[in-house]
Amino acid sequence: MQHDCSFLDDLAIEGEVSRGPSDKRTHASDFGTREAQAVEPDAVVFPESTADVSAVLSAANDRGVPVTPYAAGTGLEANATPVHGGISLDMTRMDAVLEVRPADLQIDVEPGVIGEAVNEAVAGNGLFFPPLPSSGSISTIGGMIATDASGQQTVKYGEVADWVLELEVVRADGTVVTVGSKAAKTSSGYNLCELFVGSEGTLGVVTRATLELAGRPEQVKGGRAVFETLADATEAISDVITSGVDVAKLELIDERTARMVNAYADVELPERPMTFLEFHANHGIDEEIAFCRTIVEAHDVAAFEIAGGEKMAELWRAREEIAYASEEFNPDREMEGSGDVTVPIGRYPEMIAAVQSVAEEYDRFIPCFGHAGDGNLHYGVFADPDDPEEVEQARAAHAAIVDRAIELGGTATGEHGIGRGKRKFLEREHGTAGVDAMRAVKETFDPNGILNPGKVLPDPTDQASTSATIGSTTGRTNSK
Amino acid sequence: MQHDCSFLDDLAIEGEVSRGPSDKRTHASDFGTREAQAVEPDAVVFPESTADVSAVLSAANDRGVPVTPYAAGTGLEANATPVHGGISLDMTRMDAVLEVRPADLQIDVEPGVIGEAVNEAVAGNGLFFPPLPSSGSISTIGGMIATDASGQQTVKYGEVADWVLELEVVRADGTVVTVGSKAAKTSSGYNLCELFVGSEGTLGVVTRATLELAGRPEQVKGGRAVFETLADATEAISDVITSGVDVAKLELIDERTARMVNAYADVELPERPMTFLEFHANHGIDEEIAFCRTIVEAHDVAAFEIAGGEKMAELWRAREEIAYASEEFNPDREMEGSGDVTVPIGRYPEMIAAVQSVAEEYDRFIPCFGHAGDGNLHYGVFADPDDPEEVEQARAAHAAIVDRAIELGGTATGEHGIGRGKRKFLEREHGTAGVDAMRAVKETFDPNGILNPGKVLPDPTDQASTSATIGSTTGRTNSK
Numbered sequence: 001m002q003h004d005c006s007f008l009d010d011l012a013i014e015g016e017v018s019r020g021p022s023d024k025r026t027h028a029s030d031f032g033t034r035e036a037q038a039v040e041p042d043a044v045v046f047p048e049s050t051a052d053v054s055a056v057l058s059a060a061n062d063r064g065v066p067v068t069p070y071a072a073g074t075g076l077e078a079n080a081t082p083v084h085g086g087i088s089l090d091m092t093r094m095d096a097v098l099e100v101r102p103a104d105l106q107i108d109v110e111p112g113v114i115g116e117a118v119n120e121a122v123a124g125n126g127l128f129f130p131p132l133p134s135s136g137s138i139s140t141i142g143g144m145i146a147t148d149a150s151g152q153q154t155v156k157y158g159e160v161a162d163w164v165l166e167l168e169v170v171r172a173d174g175t176v177v178t179v180g181s182k183a184a185k186t187s188s189g190y191n192l193c194e195l196f197v198g199s200e201g202t203l204g205v206v207t208r209a210t211l212e213l214a215g216r217p218e219q220v221k222g223g224r225a226v227f228e229t230l231a232d233a234t235e236a237i238s239d240v241i242t243s244g245v246d247v248a249k250l251e252l253i254d255e256r257t258a259r260m261v262n263a264y265a266d267v268e269l270p271e272r273p274m275t276f277l278e279f280h281a282n283h284g285i286d287e288e289i290a291f292c293r294t295i296v297e298a299h300d301v302a303a304f305e306i307a308g309g310e311k312m313a314e315l316w317r318a319r320e321e322i323a324y325a326s327e328e329f330n331p332d333r334e335m336e337g338s339g340d341v342t343v344p345i346g347r348y349p350e351m352i353a354a355v356q357s358v359a360e361e362y363d364r365f366i367p368c369f370g371h372a373g374d375g376n377l378h379y380g381v382f383a384d385p386d387d388p389e390e391v392e393q394a395r396a397a398h399a400a401i402v403d404r405a406i407e408l409g410g411t412a413t414g415e416h417g418i419g420r421g422k423r424k425f426l427e428r429e430h431g432t433a434g435v436d437a438m439r440a441v442k443e444t445f446d447p448n449g450i451l452n453p454g455k456v457l458p459d460p461t462d463q464a465s466t467s468a469t470i471g472s473t474t475g476r477t478n479s480k
Numbered sequence: 481m482q483h484d485c486s487f488l489d490d491l492a493i494e495g496e497v498s499r500g501p502s503d504k505r506t507h508a509s510d511f512g513t514r515e516a517q518a519v520e521p522d523a524v525v526f527p528e529s530t531a532d533v534s535a536v537l538s539a540a541n542d543r544g545v546p547v548t549p550y551a552a553g554t555g556l557e558a559n560a561t562p563v564h565g566g567i568s569l570d571m572t573r574m575d576a577v578l579e580v581r582p583a584d585l586q587i588d589v590e591p592g593v594i595g596e597a598v599n600e601a602v603a604g605n606g607l608f609f610p611p612l613p614s615s616g617s618i619s620t621i622g623g624m625i626a627t628d629a630s631g632q633q634t635v636k637y638g639e640v641a642d643w644v645l646e647l648e649v650v651r652a653d654g655t656v657v658t659v660g661s662k663a664a665k666t667s668s669g670y671n672l673c674e675l676f677v678g679s680e681g682t683l684g685v686v687t688r689a690t691l692e693l694a695g696r697p698e699q700v701k702g703g704r705a706v707f708e709t710l711a712d713a714t715e716a717i718s719d720v721i722t723s724g725v726d727v728a729k730l731e732l733i734d735e736r737t738a739r740m741v742n743a744y745a746d747v748e749l750p751e752r753p754m755t756f757l758e759f760h761a762n763h764g765i766d767e768e769i770a771f772c773r774t775i776v777e778a779h780d781v782a783a784f785e786i787a788g789g790e791k792m793a794e795l796w797r798a799r800e801e802i803a804y805a806s807e808e809f810n811p812d813r814e815m816e817g818s819g820d821v822t823v824p825i826g827r828y829p830e831m832i833a834a835v836q837s838v839a840e841e842y843d844r845f846i847p848c849f850g851h852a853g854d855g856n857l858h859y860g861v862f863a864d865p866d867d868p869e870e871v872e873q874a875r876a877a878h879a880a881i882v883d884r885a886i887e888l889g890g891t892a893t894g895e896h897g898i899g900r901g902k903r904k905f906l907e908r909e910h911g912t913a914g915v916d917a918m919r920a921v922k923e924t925f926d927p928n929g930i931l932n933p934g935k936v937l938p939d940p941t942d943q944a945s946t947s948a949t950i951g952s953t954t955g956r957t958n959s960k
Contacts, residue, residue, distance in 0.1 A: 345664065
């Protein structure tokens, strides 16, 4: 779909308009877009200010030209791919830390700032931004807001939405609006701040954020518990959470993932299911760890090792390698489905068992890991892109896992967002009435449909053209 | 404004339709409605099921008849007063605890259940619902969701919105929609759950809620710190929060409030500014309290007394008496303004000082207390209702305090909601663009304007008729 973007040359903006082949190519896809599904924008705009964003949106809205916000491109559901062409709005030059207010536990940033840069800006004040995802050193705050990201520390500290106080947002017609409040608590009017968080750039474009910060804990320790079986691991996880152990990270990796990491990285993990744990406290950390140990040891545990400092980092290192290990381990196959289903914590053991069954039933290699303490499970389903049957099986397996999560009261996506890849699950999860309500909100905020079209909501007009390439779930899935 | 509600008699509902004078009278006002501003509904409906609510809304929507949800009537901003007449929808018969799932840390309830009843239902599982407001023993979960309530424990555990996972909501046209997820974390579609929370029944009527629960801490201790001056108290509060002390409650009361409580209740509070504190932990509570003490003692503190059990309850008892004490203390005066402004914690000392200045400037008795750890401040401004000049001064003082809070980056209402009383501050806080965005949402969800009309959003058509009775802020305020 090509759009006439010549109007961009007449806009008086500080930022840059590019139509260079290299810029168009790098903005055609993100981490979650397979090569065949990349779509080049007609132009890439690099705004430098809120006024720039406003000018671009206002003009694009008048002309019905799509605008898809882009930043680090680390989204896993093709969230930032300009599938309808038009403008890729690259927010990475709006990357300033505007103000740190340690006495308020707050920081104001532009959306293009990298997550870790926030932590660096406030480290001297003994503060940090708790909900950073694992991609925090490469992904931007704007991207995290777009998907309502979460991460390893969410089990203790909550998600990105919990730490966003106020947003400046440019609406589709270019109007600039401030939503939320710098007060830690407000009941003043509708909670539009939380509505924009997680809306993936389909309701407006965030140009400034006020984030809340936390004090760094005085004591930090962490390590691993290794289990005999996956059932032991998942039941221990569920018990730790319901017992109220104050755990700051609680990650699971299964045997398959351990094997992948060993093959990829210079580590020697026991090839068994295991959990990675971390504890944060001002006082009493050893007692809390001992409390956790008694709960874990009620299950069949082969090792429970917790330490501080260097030793802790050593125990944890393998966890950081997973994202890269899975690609390396499957050189001839592409990831057909990237999962982040999340279920109520009491159903976590059933969910993990269901993934094992699906892997057997569809004869796919499906490694599992994830933020277990939140009931969140990551998995990859791989297939040889040149083998249509294998691709079909992989997609069906992916859909079967999501279906099972929804049956267990869970969600299709805990943190990556719906983007393009998970639109097919939206109605199954929220029902027709739920999707209708979301669509009404979309039409209110984006009547011309210019903001990141083809994302989040299933689009009836483009269903036909995309089902062949993305989102096809034929075969066994449909009969479930 | 009278509405023909005869259609109610033709609806096949399980619940009751009443036009009895006593029912109409009791539904004409809530805690925040002064007698002269009470408005009787044309009918009171007591639904027994979601289907009942759907039938009533659908029929009322077709006829443009207002429907104002009502429950315990404990709102402080006339949130539940049917100011446009029509139907008062009394949700108190939908008060079932539907299911407790301790392994998921979840409970499903109907909206009419009283807050404390949730705690009673899960006490046997060692669980509790952390964000209950101080009115938790008389107010309903539905009411708490309507205003996004918070309370003394919000400083540690967050607000009601943080503990609402999923809602069943009946939309204006009677459509039933489920929003949110039973997963602890979701990024699936728009966050409509948080949009309905705090919308005061103006976007839909909640008929079922899934709430998250927490494990009761193993250790609880609490008590008081008494300060020489109010500045010492507020600076200590700000320091405790920014130092990252893990405090579960951190309340302030000023000297005036202490005096009121002494006069009303059988307690002997020192008549000085003081904070009430409580600590929750599984381990290490004494070390945390010692950490807090070092921070508090950097200020001019006359006493710092923390204990467990009975002694703690004794130290805290006076805090519970405040709501009633203020009415008793001012028998000839009515509360003209009930404040719950909230500011960033670093600005709390300035905010409290500003209230003192306003009290002097307008010659009003303005006692202060509140959830200081959140930057939240409660105050009352009293006036003799038969003395127009005094009433005017009181309203102007109230508005001046809210203005100052907004100037300091804060909000007009931390937890009571906008209701009717605070609509006049909405645009000052959110700007024209902010209010426009809220109005667009209202029109999307309630195109016929039947849901609790005259609340939250300033209504141009009824401004003229109400400014004489509610919301008049003439005089000094307007020139600020």
